[in-house]
Amino acid sequence: MNISKFMQDIIKKNMTLEDLLPTQMPVYVNSFAYFFGTMTISSIAVIFATGVVLSIFGPDWWHFTAIGAFVNAMHFWSVEVFYLSVMLHMTFKFFKAAWRDGRERTWMNGWIIFAVSIFSGITGTLLQGNWDSQWNSQQGKDAFNAMGLGWLGWLNYTTVLTLHIVFFAAIVLILIMAHITFVRSESPVRPIVEEDEKYIEKAE
Amino acid sequence: MSELSDKNLQGIPMKPYDLIREALMVLGGILIVVLFLAAFWGFPGRNYWPLTIKEVATKAPVAFLKRTISYFDGTSGLQTYGPPYTHDNENAQHIGPVCPACWAGVVFPLNAKEDLVMQPLKQIAQLDPSIAKALATYQEAGSKQQMAWDTAYTTALDKAQVKNGHVILPVGNYGPVPILMNGMLKFARAGLLEAALTYNTNPKLAPYETDYTRALLYLGGNIMNTVATHFHEQGYQWGMTHMAGPWPGAWWLWSYSFWYQIPLANSPSADLINFLIFVGILLLGITVPFNPLLRRIPYLIPVYRVIWRDWYARYPNGDPSRPAKKSRER
Secondary structure, eight states, rough: OHHHHHHHHHHHHHHHHHHOOSSSEEOOOOOOGGGGHHHHHHHHHHHHHHHHHHHOOOOHHHHHHHHHHHHHHHHHHHHHHHHHHHHHHHHHHHHHHTTTOOOOHHHHHHHHHHHHHHHHHHHHHHSSSSSSHHHHHHHHHHHHHTTTOGGHHHHOOHHHHHHIIIIHHHHHHHHHHHHHHHHHHHHHHOOOOBBBBBBBOOOO | OOOHHHHTTTTTOOOOOOOOHHHHHHHHHHHHHHHOOOOOOOGGGGGGOOOOHHHHHHOOHHHHHHHHHHHTTTTTTTGGOOOTSSOOOSOOOOOOTTOHHHHHSSSOOHHHIIIIIHHHHHHHHHHOOHHHHHHHHHHSSSSHHHHHHHHHHHHTTOOOEEEEEEEOOSSSTTTTTHHHHHHHHHHHHHTTTHHHHHHOOOOGGGOOOOOHHHHHTTTTTTHHHHHHHHOOOSSTGGGGOOOSSSSOOOOGHHHGGGGGGSSSSTTTTTTHHHHHHHHHHHHHHTTGGTTTTTHHHHHHSSSSSTHHHHHHHSSSSSOOTTTOTTTOOO
């Protein structure tokens, strides 16, 4: 079997250039509700960009220099904007019943990203190097220990840093790439078709 | 387009679009919002520095000594915490036979008396002969005598007075314990205790050790609880959903913090119960497409008619093959 040819066929079938970089959209993609997905991705881009800068320069820089404190503040606020975006994104996807027509994996993938991002956020809190990180590490250890996750070393700065900037960041990134691939391959979900003006679920 | 898109978009009118243009516009907008928030509010946690052992030893010496003697005499909760620090499985959080902490085991063995007090004391003894002498006296005494001194000292701390930074105890027989505890107090006030605790975690790695478990655990209990209560950060005060001060924090964790606001939180296994409930909520969200009740909600509360109002104006029942009689193609 020619593996390259096999991969070519899969990509041609599931992800054409028109899917990847679309120049047209269904006319129903014409609502404020479509804004929050792009808003979520954009805030993640800012989180990653500022996070990379923070991890290069370290805690002394982000706490005790003006520019470092500013980048640190950008990182914090981009996380706040991310969660606002993702909550709105999930809410509107729910009310669109966006899992219809075989899009269950996209829905599930999105929720898994949200779940992983929570752990990513917690490790971020533990890295702040202030009272909040100290208190949350003190409290959080009890919850993680209770769940049998104490072995991860939540009070070891190197471990937490690695979890935050490598492990969880990589998982989030990979899952987001999968999410976008699913969304683009499937096309935006169609508006619900109501039978005889009654709200009857047609799918499934 | 992909085979799936071709199938899904069959019969759907299309309109021109530019993904990259839209993405750049939104990214630019988000960047402006974040820059604005960072410029005007900065990082909310910037003025709330960690609570240092030096700070506690200086401002609240009696609290520091109470914490230290609790490690020294073995009465602190840390000494019987259970996994991952000690083998007291009966104290690990559990629901019936479900005890994930027990299954994980003691992965960070901690002997609080030795690791948090005796090791630093031995180091202080190298610098101060009076501590070395007191330590020798204490270690040569029998365990019954040691316990008597420890208990007397602990009781006396409740009546201790602080004058000019000195902790003055009522007259009593405390043996060498006050000398040892004052040695710890001086060491802490010099700002050396955190460094010693971290160094002692693994002296072979001295300059590279980043496991701050011992230093972070030291002030646990009443001392940190008092500060957290002041900042409204206790579990029953919605804990980690906000930061110290009037700022937003991890507000998205309300569905976890919520369970600490009800009587369930009084259970000794509250963390395990609440964490499992939270995991359950996440699983409920993940499996909505397969949940016969939850997946019908969008049909019962038709927000989708607002989201796609333009579409439904053209196709009243949502089917593009059945346009509204008066509608015109744009």
